Amino acid sequence: MVQKIDLALQSYSPEVELSLSERELRIQLAAAYRLIDKFQMSDLIYTHISVRLPGPENHFLINPYGLLFREVTASSLVKVDLDGNIVGESEWPVNPAGFVIHSAIHSAREDLFCVVHTHTRYGMAVSALECGLLPISQFALQFYNRVAYHDYEGVSLDLDERSRLVNDLGDKKVMIMRNHGLLTAGRTIPEAFSLMFYLNRSCEVQITAQSSGAPLIIPSPDVCEHSAAQQNIDDVNFGQLEWSALIRMLDREDSSYRH
Numbered sequence: 648m649v650q651k652i653d654l655a656l657q658s659y660s661p662e663v664e665l666s667l668s669e670r671e672l673r674i675q676l677a678a679a680y681r682l683i684d685k686f687q688m689s690d691l692i693y694t695h696i697s698v699r700l701p702g703p704e705n706h707f708l709i710n711p712y713g714l715l716f717r718e719v720t721a722s723s724l725v726k727v728d729l730d731g732n733i734v735g736e737s738e739w740p741v742n743p744a745g746f747v748i749h750s751a752i753h754s755a756r757e758d759l760f761c762v763v764h765t766h767t768r769y770g771m772a773v774s775a776l777e778c779g780l781l782p783i784s785q786f787a788l789q790f791y792n793r794v795a796y797h798d799y800e801g802v803s804l805d806l807d808e809r810s811r812l813v814n815d816l817g818d819k820k821v822m823i824m825r826n827h828g829l830l831t832a833g834r835t836i837p838e839a840f841s842l843m844f845y846l847n848r849s850c851e852v853q854i855t856a857q858s859s860g861a862p863l864i865i866p867s868p869d870v871c872e873h874s875a876a877q878q879n880i881d882d883v884n885f886g887q888l889e890w891s892a893l894i895r896m897l898d899r900e901d902s903s904y905r906h
Contacts, residue, residue, distance in 0.1 A: 672698050673721035675836040676708055677904040678897055684716035688847055690766040695745035698761045698836055699753045705729050707753050711739030720906045729754050744803040751809035752832055759832040761839035769850035770829040779823060780849060782871045783856060783863050787849035789878035791871040795819040799826040821846055841886030
């Protein structure tokens with residue numbers, strides 16, 4: 648007998664995120680940290696993922712500065728406000744650069760709840776290339792004309808960089824930070840994670856292809872735009888189907904992120 652597909656997975660809307668409790672968002676965010684580490688996109692205790700909590704307070708959750716991503720749990724996440732104050736009790740501080748980057752986007756983009764920033768090898772390599780991300784793979788084609796760029800200003804410790812980060816991001820959800828790394832933002836945690844997974848995979852393919860020294864095949868602009876429309880990173884269900892599978896995998900392997 649063919650198993651019936653759960654159609655509820657096909658009818659997600661971003662409003663669902665607004666109905667999630669802080670506890671539920673903590674569990675999702677902790678899962679995202681474990682997944683970034685599992686897929687080798689972490690950088691010791693550095694880089695960060697955040698989620699803005701629903702409500703007028705404009706609080707967001709971010710990782711404790713000093714824990715490896717594989718150590719992050721739902722209860723260890725730190726709640727901060729847009730002024731950088733820790734809300735409630737925490738044994739850990741917050742990465743100052745993380746606060747600058749994440750507070751910039753959370754304060755300006757009310758349509759986006761989750762922000763992911765990484766320093767992956769291939770992401771940093773592409774960020775150092777003048778050409779940026781090239782549309783040479785199906786992974787990369789979903790980002791065609793949908794990637795913003797932000798020039799390197801040093802370690803992101805200056806609060807005045809926030810306005811330039813926001814201006815460079817514009818209305819996009821994907822940004823390459825020149826000479827630095829990758830950034831994605833989503834309406835949900837699953838969306839932001841999936842955007843980062845495929846953006847980083849796009850960079851891996853590009854650097855591998857460029858390393859061959861052979862000429863690259865770049866589809867025509869019409870084909871590139873057609874492929875981007877087919878994959879549609881703005882679809883409200885983006886990232887949802889694979890997220891459910893990833894959570895099942897995490898729970899089988901190590902459910903301690905939920906604590």
